[in-house]
Amino acid sequence: MAEKKKRGRPRTFERDRAVSRALDHYWREGPLALSVNEFCRRMGMSKPSLYREFGGEDGLLAEALDRYWGSVLAPIAALLGPDRSFAESTEALIAFASDPGDTPKGCLLAKSRGTRDRLGPAAGARVDELARALRNAYEAVSRRGQERGEVRSDINSEFAARYLDTQVTTALHKVAAGEDPDEVRAQTELALTALLPS
């Protein structure tokens, strides 16, 4: 890998930093809140830069979603591993949903899913991907829970996964909307008891 000298003007665009700041803005205010103009103004980048580097708002959001998965959701999914009981897994999920702890409120994926139809093709596809990956994790948790007798065995594990997804997403939306995290936590805990054996 020789350091081939390139011929033209050297790149100064900080792509990584741009994606980070984009993620922050999208996460904080939702993926549709900002116009491209305002976006570039706040990011301190020129509009042609955005179109050149990301092909537009759609591409930028898609990349921000990728980073969100890597830095937030993948670690969460890892918390749902087979070494944990169903109760521990749901506890971790509820803790994540009712209080992410770190920077912005709510979940970028949840916010994006809420406006799925108004997203561009690239971001839309990314949202579907991430949602599916998350649901796969939910399904694994549900199935293991059923095998261990920790979850009602008379419901389909895919249905249970979708139910889990619904409830967690609802919790995330409520927290993002500013509702009391303790209330959200309590409601989500109640909702998940519906999955337990009677």
Place this chain on the structure above:
Amino acid sequence: MAEKKKRGRPRTFERDRAVSRALDHYWREGPLALSVNEFCRRMGMSKPSLYREFGGEDGLLAEALDRYWGSVLAPIAALLGPDRSFAESTEALIAFASDPGDTPKGCLLAKSRGTRDRLGPAAGARVDELARALRNAYEAVSRRGQERGEVRSDINSEFAARYLDTQVTTALHKVAAGEDPDEVRAQTELALTALLPS
């Protein structure tokens, strides 16, 4: 109340019809989907008319919400009367949520609540009012259910009402997003079993 002859040019503006069409548009596409320009174009009214009669988009949406309450939500709330068992009431709610039957999909109030913060002052206040009225109905249902032993007695009836509200609103959002009504119905039914005595 004598029919006093008014002095100026007679009114030709069809206020009632305007509100009806506004309700239809808001209901179908959500309260923030249309610009004032596009709105007036579709309604066949001039912009000054809208500002004169309703004070702007905010006032128009507020009035549309009023009509929505009168024509849709109040009848629903009436279905939750004391003559029905808890199971019958929730059944009616789920039927409403998972398939409104008539014209547009979803619930205008649910859609409006989802974007509560971006609404104008009048519409925002109306949304709060209607949501509160609905929750009062939910609380009455919950409390009666508890008195009859149809609902877990170890949870606060206000909390149960908020839970009911959450689950019904979630169902409405999902139907509005185009999800399969049968799936939504099944998930909502499961969620509401959490309120039943064990």
Place this chain on the structure above:
DNA sequence: ATATTTACGTACTTATTGGTACAATAAATA
């Protein structure tokens, strides 16, 4: 008829939108 009062909508303003042409810049090469 003329003036007065009320209702209405054309046509305008200013600001912002998504999107891009093109000139300026900065390096390697000749």
Place this chain on the structure above:
DNA sequence: TATTTATTGTACCAATAAGTACGTAAATAT
């Protein structure tokens, strides 16, 4: 030093946004 190639952002475009000044229409009153 001049040329070529690559990168960047100023400065523009047409379309549309929210909001309103003002002239016209249609009735009653004088």
